[in-house]
Amino acid sequence: MLHVDPILAATSAVPADVLAATSTGPSPLAAGTEATPPPFTIGAVLTETRLDSWLALGLVLAAGLYLYGVHRLRIRGDRWPVARTVFFLGPGLGGIALVTVSGLHAYDTALLSVHMVQHMVLSMVSPIFLALGAPMTLALRTLPVGPRKRLLAIVHSRIARIYTFPLVAFAIFVVNPFALYFSDLYRFTLEHAWAHELVHAHFILTGCVFFWPLLGLDPLPGRWPYPARALLMLLSVPFHTVLGLTIMQSTTLFGGDWYPSLNLSWADPKADQVVAGGILWAGGEFVSVTMLAVLVVQWVKQSEREARRVDRELDRQEARDRAADAATA
DSSP states (O other): OOOOOHHHHHHSOOOHHHHHHHHHSOOHHHHHSSSOOOOOOHHHHHHTOOOOSHHHHHHHHHHHHHHHHHHHHHHTTOOOOHHHHHHIIIIIIIHHHHHHTSGGGGGTTTOHHHHHHHHHIIIIIHHHHHHHTOHHHHHHHHSOHHHHHHHHHHHTSHHHHHHTSHHHHHHHHHHHHHHHHTSTHHHHHHHOHHHHHHHHHHHHHHHHHHHHHHHOOSOOTTOOOHHHHHHHHHHHHHHHHHHHHHHHHOSSOTTTTTTGGGOOTTOOHHHHHHHHHHHHHHHHHHHHHHHHHHHHHHHHHHHHHHHHHHHHHHHHHHHHHHHHHHHHO
């Protein structure tokens, strides 16, 4: 649900005729909130931060548990890469907070472009860095024996193996946006705050399920070799391009008359929908290309580790052969 600072709403430079239109017109936004959001500016985004949502509480809890796990490792003298902590807390949890807890949330049902930024961050950006933070590995290294066994049982359960199988995760990742935006479901999420927040959580879960088997560092069942992972990532690019271009070229407004009925003088729903499609198109290609680069780097590093392992084995074999020759001489 949209949350508008009463002080900011009272002092915003919104024309009186616009306020009259929003108060008397059939605005679905006004029906569920005290006021329509002020014009979209950086200042408004900064002042509309909300810390009272369940998602904010979940982010704080996840960050606390992660830092506690790192602390436990350091107490017993074990190392944990700083980069993993930075990835998990920064672009990972921080990225989620940026688009859901900050003032952007006040516009996620008023501007399709803002919703699309949320879509990209929650499903394609933050899950990548959460995966690179290896939280499951951290949990397995710090949990007591009982909880550790239960976590491993969940990870290797039949449901987890099916849901995280790359082709299944790929299908869910690709089909979900089409099912959301080209049905009445999207309008439903605009009308019901709980459904809109549930979609946010679904975006995060879907992104994690897709990206963790591809480049995550946690132990997951059925992980494919790097060439297959790169191919799967490459196959996802056309779907974002098609979806983005379709949204840009569509003559029908997504959400029906929801956005026009808000009567926002500072926003053009049609122009904003073109921007939203461009964000999805360009953002999807950028993230996919970046992901391919990350996979190539991981592939090269794995090849180097494998080469060093083979060299060490050859050195040991050579040493054993020399020792055997010396013993028989």
